[in-house]
Amino acid sequence: MESIELRGCSLDELIEICQEMGLKRFRAIQLFQWVQQKAVRSWDEMRNIGEVDRQTLSSHLHFHPLERVREQRSKDGTRKYLFRLHDGETIECVLMDYARTMTRDRHTICLSTQVGCAVGCAFCATGLEGFRRNLSTGEIVGQVLDITHYVRQEDPDFQVTNIVFMGMGEPLLNYEQVLKAIQLLNHEQGQTIGMRRMTISTCGVVPKIIQLAKDNPQVGLAISLHAAQDNARNQLVPMNRRYPLASLMEACEEYTQITHRRVTFEVALTSENARQEEAEALVRLLKGQLGHVNLIPVNPVVGTGMERPTSEQIKRFAQVLEDAGMAVSSREERGTDIDAACGQLRRQWEGE
Numbered sequence: 001m002e003s004i005e006l007r008g009c010s011l012d013e014l015i016e017i018c019q020e021m022g023l024k025r026f027r028a029i030q031l032f033q034w035v036q037q038k039a040v041r042s043w044d045e046m047r048n049i050g051e052v053d054r055q056t057l058s059s060h061l062h063f064h065p066l067e068r069v070r071e072q073r074s075k076d077g078t079r080k081y082l083f084r085l086h087d088g089e090t091i092e093c094v095l096m097d098y099a100r101t102m103t104r105d106r107h108t109i110c111l112s113t114q115v116g117c118a119v120g121c122a123f124c125a126t127g128l129e130g131f132r133r134n135l136s137t138g139e140i141v142g143q144v145l146d147i148t149h150y151v152r153q154e155d156p157d158f159q160v161t162n163i164v165f166m167g168m169g170e171p172l173l174n175y176e177q178v179l180k181a182i183q184l185l186n187h188e189q190g191q192t193i194g195m196r197r198m199t200i201s202t203c204g205v206v207p208k209i210i211q212l213a214k215d216n217p218q219v220g221l222a223i224s225l226h227a228a229q230d231n232a233r234n235q236l237v238p239m240n241r242r243y244p245l246a247s248l249m250e251a252c253e254e255y256t257q258i259t260h261r262r263v264t265f266e267v268a269l270t271s272e273n274a275r276q277e278e279a280e281a282l283v284r285l286l287k288g289q290l291g292h293v294n295l296i297p298v299n300p301v302v303g304t305g306m307e308r309p310t311s312e313q314i315k316r317f318a319q320v321l322e323d324a325g326m327a328v329s330s331r332e333e334r335g336t337d338i339d340a341a342c343g344q345l346r347r348q349w350e351g352e
């Protein structure tokens with residue numbers, strides 16, 4: 001039997017593996033709960049599984065928790081993690097809303113889905129590095145499990161409530177692994193994170209948007225739009241050359257028809273594009289869409305040449321959209337004192 005990644009296994013797969021090894025079904029359930037619910041990081045912590053069975057299982061299942069290379073804590077409660085994978089590659093993920101919210105009702109993790117990214121958006125530190133590889137299901141889920149493990153050392157009741165697939169990589173270019181990770185994170189014997197509390201953010205991989213609507217109509221969709229006209233978007237988001245705005249808007253309409261869910265359109269604002277004409281073009285483009293616009297003032301990233309707009313520019317831009325009856329929010333700045341924009345911590349660490 002070939003060695004299989006433990007954290008990427010569904011409960012059904014573990015039941016089958018246990019049966020092949022002559023172990024009872026309840027062992028698979030115990031194993032699944034230790035890994036997916038209690039977020040343990042070693043075989044030794046699985047106290048109700050006897051040593052002989054642990055040894056049998058570990059000879060067929062490999063268990064590679066992520067190695068925490070660095071953790072940064074922002075004054076606003078954001079925590080950013082740099083994790084090393086078993087092959088030495090590194091990824092980032094961010095825990096938002098912690099510490100700040102004493103109500104403890106919402107803890108969001110921004111997950112990575114690839115090492116590097118092939119899309120190469122102009123404003124993105126991850127894109128500057130190019131694509132290295134896809135993350136496995138276990139590595140995607142592992143980010144939630146390991147952050148949960150570390151935070152529970154200080155706060156035993158800690159529970160992640162929301163997930164955004166918005167970290168390093170384009171999630172829809174690692175579709176199968178991301179979908180399986182969503183099933184695992186949602187599982188009633190795992191982290192039980194509601195499907196509707198998970199959002200996939202994509203730069204616009206049109207065929208996969210439609211497939212997602214059909215495969216999992218519960219999961220939220222966010223589009224990294226950033227520009228309302230093809231010539232500008234081609235420069236910012238190279239995926240637009242393959243799937244221009246007309247096809248992207250059609251896919252979003254189909255998504256809302258199937259799922260009845262509204263799409264979030266993310267717009268990174270720089271000092272360059274936060275202009276009246278750009279806002280008006282956005283109003284024209286999104287007319288008729290069941291959506292909501294989220295404005296994101298860019299964090300300054302060395303190497304991208306982008307500058308942050310002034311608060312006055314942001315306000316004026318939002319006003320144009322609101323005057324046209326659109327739902328608009330402006331993403332709060334989080335963790336600017338700790339390089340929280342995707343890819344920045346990894347670049348800084350690799351450069352040392």
Ligand code: SF4
Pocket residue numbers: 117118119120121124125126127128167168169170203224
């Ligand atoms: S913004 Fe997302 S899709 Fe674009 S380069 Fe960065 S990680 Fe890739």
